Each structure stands twice: as C-alpha cells, then as structure tokens.
Amino acid sequence: MLNMMKKYEKITKLCHAPLIFLLSSGEKKTRGKKKLGGDEKKMTTKTSRKVLAIAFLTTAVVLAATSAAAAATPLGSGDWAFSTTLRVSENSGTTLHEYPILVNLSGENFPTEAKTDGGDLRFSFAGQELNYWLEEFDGVEKRGAVWVRVPVLPAGESVFLKMRWGNPAAASESKGNAVFEFFDNFSSPSSLNNWQGFSWDRDDCIDFYYPAEINFSLDDGWLRAYRPTQGSFVLKPKNISFDTKFPLVVEAEMKMPMDWWNKNFGVGVLFGNGSLTDTDTEFTAVFAYGLEYESEKPYLIKLKKGSNIYIDRDNNPGYSFNFTQPNRLKTVIYASHLEGFHEHHHILSKDYDIQKDSDSKFAPIVEFNTDAWHPGEIEGFANWIFIRKHADPEPTVSFEIGEPSVSVATDKTEYRIGDKMEVAVSVANPTNCSLEFQWFWVVPEYSVCVPVLTKSVAAEYSESLEFSFGIPNWGAEPFGNLFYVQLSDAAAGGEVFECDALWWAYVPYWKGEAGAVPAATGAGAETGAGLEENLKRVVERMR
Template sequence: MYEIRTVVLASVLAGLLLLAALPAPASAGLAGFQYQREITIHENSGETLRNYQVPVELSGSDFPEEAKTDGDDIRFTDADGVNLSYWIEEFNAGSKRAKIWVKVPLIPANGETEITMWYGNPSARGVSDGDAVFEFFDDFGGTSLDTDKWTALSGTAVKVADGHLTIDGYGRDGGLYTNSFTCPAQCVIEWRGMLTESEWTLSTGFYVTGHPLWHFAGGFREDMDKVRVFVDGDENYAHKNIDLNIWYRAKTYLLSNEIKEDVEKTIISKSCSIRKNLPVSLYAYNEGRYDFIAVRRYTSPEPTVTLAPPAPAAHTALTITKSPAPHSIRQFDETTITISIKNTGTADATDIEITDSVHPSFDLTSGDFPSPLRYDLIRPGETRDLQYTIRAMESGTFKLDPATVTYADEDGNIQEAKSEPVSIKVIPSTEGGISGGTPGSNPSVSTASVHLYGEKTDVVLGEDILLKLSAVNLITKPTMHVQVIIIPPSGMSVTSSAFAKSGAGQYTTTYELEPGTGKDIEVAIRSNQVGDFDVNGRIVYYFGDDREDAEDHTLTLPIKVRAKAESGAEQRETPSESKETSTPGFAALVAVAGLLAVYLWRKRR
C-alpha cells in the first residue's frame, strides 16, 4: 500500500510540474495597435515587489520607430492583458531615446514578470499619468501651484508656467514641502532641475520639523561646481561642472542609514539615522526651477529589464473587395460579381457576415448571393470568394453599392468593412435578345470581328470539351485588344496552355491583333464527371485606346458528358478437350449401379 501511495503521489507531483512548465497563454492583442514587444522584468533583491515603478529605457534599435512621434500610442499590459499605468518621462523620436516608467503590480522574489508594450496606432491618444504611477508626483502643469500637494515657506516666491516650477528664496531659505505625503522607508525622489541665478544651491530632500529645508537633502551648486548632500546641515560633496540654465537629471535617495545624491551619475552620500515618514522638500536659495518631482519605491539591487525583439501585434483585419467581370456589357447580357474577403491581420476573425444588394436595373440570375452569407471563422491569410451573376435590364452606367462584411475581432468587438464602389457600363442592345442557347442547340458569340462557338460539346467522360475562338482585325481598324474568359463547371478545368487561372474558377487569356491579322484558339476543357453542364464564356475587345466603347459578349454553352460505352458481356468458356457429348449425371448413375451390384452379390454368398 505504501508503494502504491508513493507512485500516486509521484504522478501527481509530475503532473503539477508539467503544468507549471507550460507557457502562460498569450494575452489578447489591443485593437488597433500594430506592434508589440515583450518585456521581462527580473527581481534581484530577494524580496517580492508590489506596485513597483520600473523604468523602461529605449534607444537606438530598441526605439519604437513605428510609434507616434510623441509616444501617445504607447501602452503596457500584464500577462492577462490588463492595462498598466505608465508615465513617459522622455520620448524623443529624433534622437531615438525614450524613458517610460511602468507601475508593475507584482514581481516575485528572485523571479520574473512579463509585460507587453504596444504601439503603432495613429488614432490613439496619450494616457501617460504620473499620478497613477508614483507614490507622489507633480509635473507642474497649469498656471498655479497645487496647494493640495504643497505648502510654501513664508517669503518664498513661487511661479508655475510652461510646465515648470520656479522658486526664488531671495537669498534666504525658501522652498516648499508636501502637505500630507510622507516618504516611505527606502524611497527615491526622481527630479529634474535648473539653476538660473549664480552662487547658490538647488536641492531636493526631506523636511524635518524645526530644521531648514536643506538640512536633509541633496542637490547641486553652480558657483562651486558641486554635487552636494547634507545631513543635519553637515555637507559631503563631489565635484561636477554645473552651468546656469541647463537642466540636470537628479535622484535623491532616502535609505535606511544614509542619504545619497546622484546627479547624472556623479554620486555622493552621507550616513544618517533620520526617522521615517518625512515630507518631501524643494529648496532654492536664489532662483531655481523644477521640471518634475516623482517619488518611488526602492530596493537594492533593483530589478533589471530585458527587451524582446519587436513583433507585429496580434490583430484581426478583414478586407472586402467587389468586382464585376466584365465591367462593360450589352443590355440583356450578364456579368459575374465576385466578392472576396481576406483576413489581412494576425488573429482569427469570427462570426463573419457578408451582405450585398442588387442594383434595381439588374436581375439576379444565379450564384452565391450574400443575403446574408455567414462564416464561423476566417484565419489569418485566408480568403473566402463568392460569385453571383446579374443580368442588365437597362442601358447606362450604373454604380453598384459596396458589399459589407461584419466580424468579431480578437477582443470580441464587432467590426465592419466595406468594399469600394464599382461601376458597370451597359451598352444598348438593338436586338433586345439574350446570348446563349438551350440544350441541344449550338449557341455561339459571333460579331464582325470575333467568333466563339462549341465545336465538341457532347463528349464521353475523360474526353476534352472543345470550343473554338476565331478573331480577325480588319485592316481599317486600329490595334485590337481581346480578352477571353471561360468559366467551366465546378471541378472542371481549362487545359489549353494559352489560358491562366485567375481565381474564383475563371480562366482567362488576352492578346492583341494588329490591323489585317487574325488568330484562332482552341479551348479545351477537361471533363471529369457525368451529366449535363453549362460552360460560360465571355469575350471583351476594343480597338486602340477606346476602352469606353469596348464590345462585351457572353455565351452559355450546354455540355453533355456521357459515361464510357460498356463492353459486351463476356462469353462463357466451354470445354474444348473432347468433342464427345455426355448426359449430365450419367457418370454418377453408373457408379451407383455398380455399388448396388456388388452389394447384391455379397448378400447371396
């Protein structure tokens, strides 16, 4: 029993391990976004991180060139397709540099989390939102200081304009501190600042009641070319060239046992043991400016980011075309309408419905008219074609309404596409008749220039059906352009080398005749089934460049395909070894008589 339980437990564990090894299902694509990029975030500190702000930096070949120039079409989702909050700090299409902060809900200790970046949607509007990403954020939009976030010290001049905050302490301690926000343990203030007046410091730090704003802070000073950090007013510094009216990107760290300042990779720190939950402070002795302030969480070492190569995003896109063949016909003749639907996207289209309408000047005569026509599924790259035939009852030029396809995209949303409108020219018929024929007749299309007729239309299965095409261009005419279209019954094919299959079961050939020349073509159609069928033929031709007055003629040719002739019944084989005749059963009768004689003889003895 112990062995059985052990085997069962091992099997269960093996199954669980197998399930764990299976890849997670791919997230559904974002509708309208043409590109996606997988991003792997690896946790390095050994702690599970929640709602952690991760910078995604893109440059050179990693820069998403297909995105909008301002990055407004950037989006991020988690593995389940849930949108993630993000803030674009920098997006420069000219220099191909971008830095985007993403708030990631969960990064397991020493593990990995995958997110997806989407882009390539010209109609998308920007949703970058620093307030939704950081613990505290202000990019100083508007025209006045947000007093719900900040308190200004008395005597401090504050101005908000053009997305910047200007502070002037007028040669004394001036600045701001946050009203209700306090930094958690282990946090970083990301900021960008500029000095506009000489000799003094711009700094960001942590406000301790009863102390000046700069007593627990880090920043830079222009006249001494210093990156500085203060703890209780005591300074550590490192040399760095600092110029006026230049923006500097800086980070101020509040760690468990030190304050650290990083100004564009010039780093200085100083030990401290200040308490937690301190407000954020901004300080300028003379005039200085801030571009933004963002407070985020911090762990060491921080997560690392790996970018996968960009790939087309999974999306559904159906296109629909509608085309008549031919475009120009005579009154009472027919033309074939072909509707083609193709999935040009990278995801399945489902619940497809195609609708169309017949112009009032035409009659529907045959075919797959979509009223409506439905398909359950069209996969990427697949095409669905349908055809129907209409007859022109009036002359003139007619604009046909577009055909429509509706479908469910990769997110289940219903989308619609329409074909481009097309026109048909109908030439008045002086005869008012309809070309074609009835079974048993030999219909043809014949004009002064072209003659198409059936030469062999009653065939045995396996034989070729033969049509004859003769065309002559009169010496008085310009160059003659001819197109022949043959539409054989389903399953049959045109075997003549002059014809090429053009889709939707049609075969076509084109050629030109110079004045005074002619051409004969034999059209062979391979029969592969028994029965009565119709072969449809069309001839379109015009002279010179006069396409508008092209002649267009149709032919419906009845075909009969018979089974192969049966061979005569085989003769039964008769014996030829002997010429003697015999009575059936005679040998058996002789044998029985012999046995009876022997029996009687023995009985007498």
C-alpha cells in the first residue's frame, strides 16, 4: 500500500495547493525489470491544457520560491492520505458491463489508517468515482469486504482500480442499491412494508404457497420475521420481479437464534409468469438449504406448485451451520444446475433442468424452516439480501505489490547563462502492462508548457535516464521553471498512477552582477512565444 502523503508534501512545498488537483489522481500497478519501449507520442491538446492550467495556478508561489521555499499546504477535507491499486482480471472470456466485484480486505491489505467504520474508503477507475457497498469492516479483527461496481471489464483482460482512504472528514458513500440489481439491508422501518410472507408445509406440498400471518420488525439492524404458528415460511419482496436470465445469483445473511433443533434456512429465487403473487397458478421455488447438524447435509430444494416437493442432498460430507450466528448464504442458479455456498465456501452442487421449470420472471426469496411438530412461533432474521450479475469463472481481484514510480531531479536549483544542466529521470513500471510516461517543461510566468518527452513504458521496466543541455541566453530577467513527470494508463482513460514535480530557476546573474548580463538576442526572446520556441529547440537537442 502506498502512502502518498510524502509525495504531496514534497510537491506542495514547490508548487503549493493547486497541484493537489492533479496529484489526487495519482495511482500505481505491479512487477519487475525491462525496457523503455514504444515510439515518442504527440501530447494531446487536452493533456497540454490540463498541465498548463495547473501550472498557471502555481505562478505566484513558483516565483516566490526564488527567494524562499513555500510551506507545505495541509491536506483539506477533500483529500485522502493513502491509496493503493487493485488489479481486476476478467476470466470468463466475455466483456462484462456494470459488474460488481468483491474486494476482500485482510492482513497486510487491510487499510489500518481508515476510519473505524471504513467510511472514508473510495474507489475510482479512469478518474471516475465508483459506487460501492461496504458489506463488512472490522478494524479490530482487520477484516473487511467491499463490493465495487466496475463500468467495464474487457474480455480476458485486466483493469486497475484505485482505492483511497485516510480522510477523517469523509462520510460513508456506501450504497448497495447502486451496486446490485436488487438490494435491501433493512436500514429503515419503511423497508418492513416492502416484504410479504408465504408459507409451505412438507405434509401439504400441493398447496404450499399461500399467504401467511408473518409479522415483521427491526432488531438491531436486522429484519425479524416471525410466524405465530408452527411451520415454515418464505419471504419475498412485494411487487418486484425481474426478467429471467441465467445464471442468477442471490446472496443473503441470515440467522435463526431459536433454541430449537433441526432448524434450516435457505436463499434462492421464485420463478413465475406474472407478478409472483399468491394468485399465480404456476411457479417454481429454487434455493440452497442449510441444516443445523453435522450429521445432516446441505440441500438444494425445488418446489413446484401443484406437484411434489423435490429434495436432493449433496454428495459432499456434512457441513454444519451455527444458526445463532450470522450465516452468509449464496445460491447460483444456472439453466441446468445449481450451486450453494456458505461463507464463500462451495458446499453443494446439483444438476437440474431448471430452465424447463422456470418462467419469464423471478424474484429473490429467503426461507426459514423447522420440523412441523415444534410448538409455538418460528422466527428468522435477515441482515441483507441482494441479486447480482454472475460470470463463470468470476473476475479476480488482487492487490498490486510493486508500485510504478517516477521522479525527476537536477544537479542544482538555479542556473545562469552558459551553465550545463544535468537532469535525471527515474522510471519504474513493475506492472505487467505498458504505461505512458510524460515529461512537461512549464514556465508559468510566460504561460508556456512544452512537452519534453512522451513514451510508452514497457511492462517490468526500471531505469534511470540522464539528459543534459546548456542554458542559453533567455534574457536579463529571472523566471521559475517546473519539470513535471507522470506515469499514466492510456488504456484506462489516462488515469495517473504516479507523478513528480521539480522547481528550478533561470537566474541570468547572481546578486550584484546585473551589469555583466548581455542583452537578449533574437526576436521575442523574452516573450512567451519566443521563449516557447527557444525551449522547443533546447528539447530537440536534449532528445
């Protein structure tokens, strides 16, 4: 993980706060050692204007720096002190759009400097802020899970996201309904009105799907659903259905703290041909099913109205659930088989011709069950439930260990006419994809921005480049210069991964030597246009 604070402080000492605007998009990526490749590229007008606009804002401070270094500007409420890079690799061979990916935070990848609730986490791609949902963030156990909606994942390729944290003033922007196709975390009493309950009984499976007296309440952020009479029940959102398109994924967090034995619950979908209410005549319910005892095995259930109940146990060894604690369940429904997961562990798989029994619409469901001979009410709790897109295999997310880096340095900070300037540029791209290196020469006082070098940097490249040139006669007046270098990902819309800036001054004479300076020669030597052309000639000689 990269701490960008020192980088910010270094550059703001040179150029003051305005440069933060550009540096806030600074990024990184991973691995090795190779060679600078690619042809020199033309700097786009858009990039030139961006760099120049930032440089103009720094004019006053750059000129003042000829006599004293500017103090570092404290990071404001819109700044994040830490960032790192995530590689998201598409593995299914199909381009995915608006796809939610899961970022697991643990061990050395856990952002310990973040707020205790993770509220200052942010994610971006190509400079665009991304919607995310914080499923879990435990600063004590150093464990977290975040779902991030990525605009596009090209088939078989990797994209890079930026994760930022370390901003005490930032409020959480976690929004599950902006990440998933359907989402409910029962965050307010009004959400109780969005659900309805139906019952089914093993002894009467011909008519198992009918309205039941299910009472709802909120209990410490969880939806509590309970049936005053014995039996089982299914919960379904009201007036919500989706077009059926395989595969389907439904995930939920559930628990049943009742002190009863032989409890079980499940998460899945209800297929139907209409609004999926009790008046529908045909439907099929499919879900993964968890059992309480180790001697039992997880189920995959298929229930069809007007026919028998089909129960098949998985061939895997028994898998126990602690029903009094939160249980994370996931059911993946393909056209011809189903998969069940508990706490991200694959626990069961069955072949079914689901497509034959499905219909044009579906809705998410959760189910709670005990053996029918238990007296009294049955209750179950749900913390959240969502439907999301699914690719097989799913995209993978990794934290980039090696970070791209770039720096620029000169042998001194002030130069007179006839001096020789030595410039060292260090570039490292330890990632496995090419990046773009850009170097700009900025003279804010004359509104000049000249591209010095733009090149493609090959994967696993690391080298220090040296340049030198003689300082010509640019007139009798001193002025400040800024060398700005950056590494960016052209494929990701120009996202800047790393950057550096260096201030130096053209001082044609030392104090008391003004009479020894020759007058400037050549047309427009001290004008912006003349200086720009002069710098371009110097750049050509440097190359």
